[in-house]
Amino acid sequence: MPFRLGPTELIIVLVIVLLIFGAGKMPQIGGAMGKAIRNFKSGISSKDGLPDDLLEDLKLEEEPEESKSKK
Numbered sequence: 001m002p003f004r005l006g007p008t009e010l011i012i013v014l015v016i017v018l019l020i021f022g023a024g025k026m027p028q029i030g031g032a033m034g035k036a037i038r039n040f041k042s043g044i045s046s047k048d049g050l051p052d053d054l055l056e057d058l059k060l061e062e063e064p065e066e067s068k069s070k071k
Helices: 008-021 026-045 051-071
Strands: none
Touching: 008 026
């Protein structure tokens, strides 16, 4: 079952984070979270930095799909 956060749960989480870290640290935490999310998304979308054997496996998986569409 997927875990979903509604508006009430998000408000509760934000209040708890505010109580733990204080208002002064919130901009730093927000900036770090945003940077981490951007890095994660760019890492997911790019194939750079992957090992060569993994890239070869990905190419092998893509080839049968291409040959099916040609038939």
